[in-house]
Amino acid sequence: MTSAGSLPLTLRVAGRRVVVVGGGHVATRRALALVEAGARVVVVSPDVSDSLASSIGRGDVEWIDRGYVSGDLAGAWLVQTATDSPVDGVVAADAEAAQIWCLKGGDPEHATAWAPAVAQVDDVLVAVSGGGDARRATALRDGVAAALQSGELPMRHRTHHPDGFVALVGGGPGDPGLLTTRGRRLLAEADVVVIDRLAPHSLLAELDDDVEVVDVGKMPDHHPIPQHEINAILVDRAKQGKIVVRLKGGDPYVFGRGGEELIACRDAGVPVEVVPGVTSAVSVAAAAGIPVTHRGVARGFSVVTAHEDIGDLPHTGAHTLVMLMGVKRLAETCAQLVASGHPPETPAAIIERGFSPTQRVTVGTLETLPGAAEAAGATSPAITVIGDVVRLSPAWAARS
Secondary structure, eight states, X not given: OOSTTOOOOOOOOTTSEEEEEXXXXXXXXXXXXXXXXXXXXXXXXXXXXXXXXXXXXXXXXXXXXXXXXXXTTTTXXXXXXXXSSTHHHHHHHHHHHTTOEEEETTOGGGOSBOOOEEEEETTEEEEEOOTTOHHHHHHHHHHHHHHHHHTSSOOOOSSOOSOOEEEEEXXXXXXXXXXXXXXXXXXXXXXXXXXXXXXXXXXXXXXXTTSEEXXXXXXXXXXXXXXXXXXXXXXXXXXXXXXXXXXXXXXXXXXXXXXXXXHHHHHTTOOEEEEOOOOHHXXXXXXXXXXXXXXXXXXXXXXXXXXXXXXXXXXXXXXXXEEESOSTTHHHHHHHHHHTTOOTTOEXXXXXXXXXXXXXXXXXXXXXXXXXXXXXXXXXSEEEEESGGGGGSHHHHTOO
16 A cells, blocks of 8 residues: 555544444454543454453444445445455445445455544554555554653643642653653653753753753752752642653652652642652763662662761661762761771771763771861762772772
8 A cells, every 4th residue: 555645544434434344353452442542332243252252242332243335334434344255355346435434354455434543642642554454554653652751752732731830850860761660751741840960961951942941959068049049949830731850869758858849739739740750869870880779788778868866776787878969078077987886997998970071989987088178178969888898899809
C-alpha cells in the first residue's frame, strides 16, 4: 500500500455500528480495540476466540453465529473483514457498493481503510501507518511512544493549559543521564522551571526559548531566595495555569526541602507530583567506587548533614556514615566523631563534584582527612563518607 490517494483521519466510532467479519486473532484484536473506542461492535462468524467469547458473554459485543451473508453490513459505518478466505473479497465488494469503509485483514492493497498502530501518551494520540507492513508500523509506533514518554520529543502544550500543577523533580547528582525518564518527560512539558544550584543545568539548553527559568540556587550560608519565596513562586505560576517543574539536585526528599514545597502546594490547592531522584548520598559514593553497604564490611548506613549533632550515630566502621553539606565543618565534625567514640583510624573520604569531569576523591582517616582536604583545597559540592567501605575505593588503594 502506498500513501497516494489516501488521507489520514481519526474516526469517532463511539456509539456507531461497526461490523467485524471473522472470529480469529486479527478479528479479535480489532473488535476489542473498537469496543474500547466505544463502538457498537457486531461480530459475524460461526466460530470466535476465547477472548471474543468473553466479550460476547459480558454483552460488550453482539454476535451473529454464522457465516457472512450480504446484508450484514446494513447500518454499519465501518467494517473489518478478517476471515483469511474468499469471504473477505465478498465483504469488501459489498462495502464498496454500500459506500462503507472497509479494513481488509492481510490485504491492505484492496482495502479502503487502514488501521494504524496506535499509542496514547497522556492526551497525545500517536497513529503510525507502515505502508501496509503491520510489524513496521508497530516498531515505529513503539519508538515514537518511547521518545514521548522519555521527553525526547516535545509534549508541551502550545496553547493555554487551564490546569496548572507542580512537579517536584529530583535531578540526581548532576549528570543529566541520571535524571529519571519521568523527570525528563515533565521537563519537556514545562512552562516554568525553578532550578537549584546542584540540579543538572545542562538540560536547560533543551527547553523552548519561552520557558521561564527561575534560578533559586543556594550556596553554603548564602540563600538569596528564602524557602517561603520559592514556595510562593511555585504556587503563583501553577495558579496561572502553568506546568511548573521544580528541578532539584539529588532527591527532593533527601535534605531537599521537598516536603515543605509539597505542603505549600497542597495548602494552596495546587496539584503536585513528586518524582524521586538519584540521591547523591549513595550515587556520588558509588562514583568514587565506594558502596555504602557491602557484605562482610558494612550492613547499614546513615545519611546526615554536618549541621546536626552526630555524636549519637553508631561508632563502628561497619556502619557507614554519609555526610552532606559538610566541607566547611569537616575538621569539627571529624573531631566530634572521634570524641564520641569513633576510632581515629576509621577510613574516610571526601568526594567533590561527583559524576562531573572534575570529580576528585581525597581519602584518609578521621584523624587525617581534614588536613588532606584542606591541602587539596576541597570545596563544595561534596559528600563525606566515613566507614570501612572506604577501603574498597580505588583511591584508597592508590594512596601514597
